[in-house]
Amino acid sequence: MHKIIDYSGDVALHITSKNIESLIKEAIYGMLDYLVDENKNLKIETKKTLNYLIEGNIEDGIVDALNFFLKTFYIEKLIPYRIYIKKTNSGGFNIKAFMSEFRGNLKNYIKAATYCENKIIQNNDTLAFTVVFDV
Amino acid sequence: MFEIQKVTDFLYKIKTSTIDIEIYANESIFKKLQEDETLKQAFSITQMPGIKKIMLMSDAHQGYGFPIGSVAAFDYEEGVISPGGVGYDINCGVRAISIHAALDEIQRHAETILYALYSQIPKGAVSDKAIYYLNDKKIRQVTFEGAHFAIKNGFGEDHDLQAIEDNGRIEIAKDCLTKDALQRGKTELGSLGSGNHFLEIDKVEEIFDEQIASDFGIFLHYPVLLLHSGSRGLGHQIAIDYLRLFKDSTNSKKLSFPNKELTSLPFLDELAQSYFQAANQAANYAFANRQILGFRATEIIFNCIKKPINYTLIYDIVHNIAKIEQHSINGKNQKLIVHRKGATRAFYAKHQYLKNSRYFNIGHPILIPGTMGSSSYILVARDSDQTLNSICHGAGRVLGRRQAIKTLKNQDLITQLKQKGILLLGESKKSLLEEAPSAYKDIDTVIDIAEKANLAKKVAKLKPFMVIKG
Numbered sequence: 001m002h003k004i005i006d007y008s009g010d011v012a013l014h015i016t017s018k019n020i021e022s023l024i025k026e027a028i029y030g031m032l033d034y035l036v037d038e039n040k041n042l043k044i045e046t047k048k049t050l051n052y053l054i055e056g057n058i059e060d061g062i063v064d065a066l067n068f069f070l071k072t073f074y075i076e077k078l079i080p081y082r083i084y085i086k087k088t089n090s091g092g093f094n095i096k097a098f099m100s101e102f103r104g105n106l107k108n109y110i111k112a113a114t115y116c117e118n119k120i121i122q123n124n125d126t127l128a129f130t131v132v133f134d135v
Numbered sequence: 136m137f138e139i140q141k142v143t144d145f146l147y148k149i150k151t152s153t154i155d156i157e158i159y160a161n162e163s164i165f166k167k168l169q170e171d172e173t174l175k176q177a178f179s180i181t182q183m184p185g186i187k188k189i190m191l192m193s194d195a196h197q198g199y200g201f202p203i204g205s206v207a208a209f210d211y212e213e214g215v216i217s218p219g220g221v222g223y224d225i226n227c228g229v230r231a232i233s234i235h236a237a238l239d240e241i242q243r244h245a246e247t248i249l250y251a252l253y254s255q256i257p258k259g260a261v262s263d264k265a266i267y268y269l270n271d272k273k274i275r276q277v278t279f280e281g282a283h284f285a286i287k288n289g290f291g292e293d294h295d296l297q298a299i300e301d302n303g304r305i306e307i308a309k310d311c312l313t314k315d316a317l318q319r320g321k322t323e324l325g326s327l328g329s330g331n332h333f334l335e336i337d338k339v340e341e342i343f344d345e346q347i348a349s350d351f352g353i354f355l356h357y358p359v360l361l362l363h364s365g366s367r368g369l370g371h372q373i374a375i376d377y378l379r380l381f382k383d384s385t386n387s388k389k390l391s392f393p394n395k396e397l398t399s400l401p402f403l404d405e406l407a408q409s410y411f412q413a414a415n416q417a418a419n420y421a422f423a424n425r426q427i428l429g430f431r432a433t434e435i436i437f438n439c440i441k442k443p444i445n446y447t448l449i450y451d452i453v454h455n456i457a458k459i460e461q462h463s464i465n466g467k468n469q470k471l472i473v474h475r476k477g478a479t480r481a482f483y484a485k486h487q488y489l490k491n492s493r494y495f496n497i498g499h500p501i502l503i504p505g506t507m508g509s510s511s512y513i514l515v516a517r518d519s520d521q522t523l524n525s526i527c528h529g530a531g532r533v534l535g536r537r538q539a540i541k542t543l544k545n546q547d548l549i550t551q552l553k554q555k556g557i558l559l560l561g562e563s564k565k566s567l568l569e570e571a572p573s574a575y576k577d578i579d580t581v582i583d584i585a586e587k588a589n590l591a592k593k594v595a596k597l598k599p600f601m602v603i604k605g
Contacts, residue, residue, distance in 0.1 A: 005537065007535070008199075008203075008532065009196065009535070009536070011535075057386075060382065071375070075318045109328070109330065112374060114199050115396055115398075116200065116394065117394070135330055135536070
């Protein structure tokens with residue numbers, strides 16, 4: 001699950017999930033949901049497959065991954081339409097994303113995903129994570 | 136939690152273990168600052184290495200890491216540079232152009248001009264509609280030459296340079312652009328952007344100092360074009376890339392910060408120097424961007440009124456940047472790294488930093504935009520060093536973006552502004568509501584504080600009659 005909330009003059013993406021893999025995936029889809037409009041003429045076709053490795057601090061890694069997909073979108077006009085997350089032997093997470101060309105309209109501009117207060121909080125069996133976007 | 140001292144009706148101080156936080160605010164603005172994280176964020180900055188001065192201006196509000204509307208100065212040798220202290224939109228700034236045409240001539244063609252500007256100035260969340268497309272070689276040229284590049288390519292005249300902060304170019308020692316920043320910059324030169332970026336035509340509604348206004352090229356009831364834009368994706372990408380590199384570097388050095396957005400390195404560290412160069416390259420890109428946008432906007436206006444008209448660049452001022460400056464603190468002259476995040480310079484007459492400016496004898500114009508429904512101001516600095524020659528940059532938000540949409544959703548902003556004589560066009564109803572006048576502080580109060588705190592005096596008040604939001 002994800003929702004957009006206010007953060008002072010900017011906005012934040014609040015994500016909840018049952019595990020880290022799903023949290024990472026939800027963060028990427030949540031960012032896209034804020035960034036682009038629904039596209040009734042969407043024609044998905046894999047232009048490229050990208051791999052992105054999160055290692056070390058998970059919270060920072062998620063922010064870095066969001067910025068990676070953000071710049072891929074701005075430079076190559078490609079969005080991930082299918083994402084697989086796999087835990088690596090070293091405790092990191094590999095993101096495999098199938099990228100399709102985006103031909104629709106942008107809904108909102110995001111300058112960057114920030115590291116501001118990016119802490120994963122566990123509440124019973126649910127993980128919650130908030131990423132502030134500079135808009 | 137904090138020991139607060141009210142120094143005057145417009146200046147508060149908070150004592151900390153290092154230096155005092157100086158806050159330019161009246162009682163109600165100061166109360167508002169206590170409701171969110173702004174003061175805590177300022178406190179965190181006082182704990183950073185080599186901090187010499189931290190101030191919050193009258194438009195300050197919560198940011199991430201550094202508050203918006205803050206000025207933080209660090210010692211050149213012992214202090215740090217922080218990408219979070221500059222922000223993601225490096226060298227974002229405001230440009231004002233005086234149009235030498237009778238107001239009614241512009242107003243007679245108002246709708247034509249509005250739609251022409253709207254359709255011909257690239258804006259919004261687009262990244263592939265530049266006025267000037269660049270290859271690898273040319274983009275490097277732009278980031279080394281700034282506004283000079285734009286002028287060499289026909290977008291303006293040499294004398295414009297004397298009315299741009301730093302004369303439109305910061306000296307670059309070496310190329311430190313990242314690969315992705317270079318790519319993003321290729322297709323965005325001469326584009327306005329989105330969010331709070333705008334282009335508007337104002338009427339000079341009131342003059343407070345006739346002589347200085349005339350020296351600035353501002354005349355009562357004449358039109359002034361005002362635009363707000365920055366270094367676009369190139370600047371955002373430099374901030375993203377270097378913040379990540381800073382974080383990796385500080386992790387390996389086992390340095391920690393109260394907030395990751397405060398991540399910083401000693402200014403003389405090699406990576407810090409690379410960031411400083413790259414940020415200055417973004418600054419040059421922003422200078423070129425505003426030069427091209429301003430020139431193109433005047434061309435569009437002239438095409439609409441079907442005749443050439445003279446214009447004067449009043450000034451181009453910056454509000455997101457870190458600079459090496461000399462200032463006196465407690466009577467001691469010091470070399471500092473001054474971070475202005477949502478704050479502008481305010482140099483008075485004969486100041487050494489204005490020696491190549493056309494405004495050396497009077498002080499440069501300080502451009503402070505309000506909102507699409509209120510006023511903007513042009514000020515001139517008072518002869519005072521108390522804020523390291525810095526001042527506020529705008530009205531400052533009071534409502535979050537979604538809060539603004541929720542609160543104002545039933546309002547027809549376009550009709551309301553039209554009733555006030557303001558024509559408005561934007562990318563969407565939602566983006567207009569996010570930037571609605573009531574989402575911001577009252578600009579008159581913000582300016583009043585700056586004036587009563589003796590930082591600057593009012594020269595002119597502008598009122599918009601045509602607004603295009605990015």
